[in-house]
Amino acid sequence: MFRLSGFLLLTLLLSACSNQQYRYEAFEQFDIESRAETRDSNNFQVRSAVLSDADAEALFGITMQDRDVQPVWLEITNNDTDLARVAISSVDPKYFPPAEVAYFFRKEFSKEGWMALEERLMELALPRFVLPGETVSGFVFTNHTTGTKAFNLDIFLGSLPPTFEQFTFFLTEPGFEPDHASIRFRDLYDETETIQVDSTGLNSVLEDFECCTQNHDGSERGRPVNIFIVSDAHDLLRALLRAGWLETPRSQTEEKTNPHYLFGRPADGVFRTPRDKKTDRSQLRLWKSPVVVDGKPMWAGQLLHAIGSKFELQEKLFGIHVDPDTIDGRNYVLQSFWYAQSLEQWALSPTGIKVPQDSPVKDFQGNSWFSPDKQRVVIWVSPTPVSMTEAIELKWSDSHNSGGDQQ
Numbered sequence: 001m002f003r004l005s006g007f008l009l010l011t012l013l014l015s016a017c018s019n020q021q022y023r024y025e026a027f028e029q030f031d032i033e034s035r036a037e038t039r040d041s042n043n044f045q046v047r048s049a050v051l052s053d054a055d056a057e058a059l060f061g062i063t064m065q066d067r068d069v070q071p072v073w074l075e076i077t078n079n080d081t082d083l084a085r086v087a088i089s090s091v092d093p094k095y096f097p098p099a100e101v102a103y104f105f106r107k108e109f110s111k112e113g114w115m116a117l118e119e120r121l122m123e124l125a126l127p128r129f130v131l132p133g134e135t136v137s138g139f140v141f142t143n144h145t146t147g148t149k150a151f152n153l154d155i156f157l158g159s160l161p162p163t164f165e166q167f168t169f170f171l172t173e174p175g176f177e178p179d180h181a182s183i184r185f186r187d188l189y190d191e192t193e194t195i196q197v198d199s200t201g202l203n204s205v206l207e208d209f210e211c212c213t214q215n216h217d218g219s220e221r222g223r224p225v226n227i228f229i230v231s232d233a234h235d236l237l238r239a240l241l242r243a244g245w246l247e248t249p250r251s252q253t254e255e256k257t258n259p260h261y262l263f264g265r266p267a268d269g270v271f272r273t274p275r276d277k278k279t280d281r282s283q284l285r286l287w288k289s290p291v292v293v294d295g296k297p298m299w300a301g302q303l304l305h306a307i308g309s310k311f312e313l314q315e316k317l318f319g320i321h322v323d324p325d326t327i328d329g330r331n332y333v334l335q336s337f338w339y340a341q342s343l344e345q346w347a348l349s350p351t352g353i354k355v356p357q358d359s360p361v362k363d364f365q366g367n368s369w370f371s372p373d374k375q376r377v378v379i380w381v382s383p384t385p386v387s388m389t390e391a392i393e394l395k396w397s398d399s400h401n402s403g404g405d406q407q
Contacts, residue, residue, distance in 0.1 A: 303329030
């Protein structure tokens with residue numbers, strides 16, 4: 001009898017949910033246009049903004065973030081005399097069509113409510129064509145990301161063969177604060193601490209750099225620092241976002257619990273790449289160094305890649321098992337910049353530490369690591385896209401070859 005009553009109660013609850021009417025708030029209430037960023041060309045003006053999860057829920061009447069959906073608003077003005085075609089997939093190759101988004105939430109409404117939701121999503125979706133002299137606007141339903149939303153918008157103009165224009169956006173989600181936003185980078189070093197060097201002399205400077213991070217009081221060694229990046233902060237952030245790295249929210253920075261220190265402080269920023277939508281598998285920790293190379297700051301970094309169990313509870317209880325091969329992580333970061341067409345040039349510096357694979361050591365958190373060679377990579381970031389075939393490898397003299405073996 002109890003099981004039957006429970007079944008009837010569940011049926012009534014599901015029936016009540018399925019009979020809900022569809023409700024939403026008007027577009028005009030959110031003042032989206034006032035916070036949009038603008039990109040201009042001779043033929044087009046494009047504006048774009050990203051909504052917070054709370055605003056998206058109110059505007060569309062559904063919790064899109066629960067299905068990893070994030071609406072991006074775009075407005076396109078065609079100033080040319082030819083028809084323009086909008087490549088929706090350029091914003092996100094795996095975007096969600098409006099009907100699919102509505103289908104995700106069909107069980108939350110009555111059939112009429114579901115149809116009303118689908119109609120509203122289609123009504124607010126970005127059109128694929130823009131007539132000469134026309135302005136259109138609407139949403140593209142992208143995969144959800146946290147923090148800065150980086151994407152391109154491609155527009156084709158005229159008949160075959162069409163001309164092509166691309167617009168790049170980096171939009172910050174309202175209310176999001178990345179961990180690096182709290183750092184006053186200009187105040188980290190004074191003039192007496194700054195080391196000015198050109199690219200040819202950089203290899204010598206790296207000989208004096210610490211091989212590894214330390215724990216908070218410097219009494220124990222962490223893991224190798226084998227990645228250096230020469231770039232302005234703004235260009236570096238954009239290059240990381242183009243390469244698919246995600247910012248870490250200030251409130252969730254894992255470095256607060258058991259941080260690796262370099263230059264006497266935890267990482268200035270931690271960037272992540274997920275293996276899936278729920279689980280982060282790689283962390284790139286970055287510190288601004290006191291070195292300035294040809295007028296641009298140099299950043300020091302290390303990559304940690306989690307392997308083994310992906311179950312969050314187990315990792316919290318027993319810790320994350322980290323890939324011991326630090327060279328693989330170094331190469332992964334180099335390749336991520338290269339494939340994102342942000343790599344201007346790179347060099348290998350034999351100034352690191354060599355730890356044989358058959359004699360690994362442990363960091364202060366108990367994770368083993370080895371480094372089959374003592375090469376550290378230096379990456380020069382380009383502010384504009386560079387073809388993969390045009391990236392240059394800088395060859396340093398073998399005379400600077402002082403990197404040590406295991407100590």
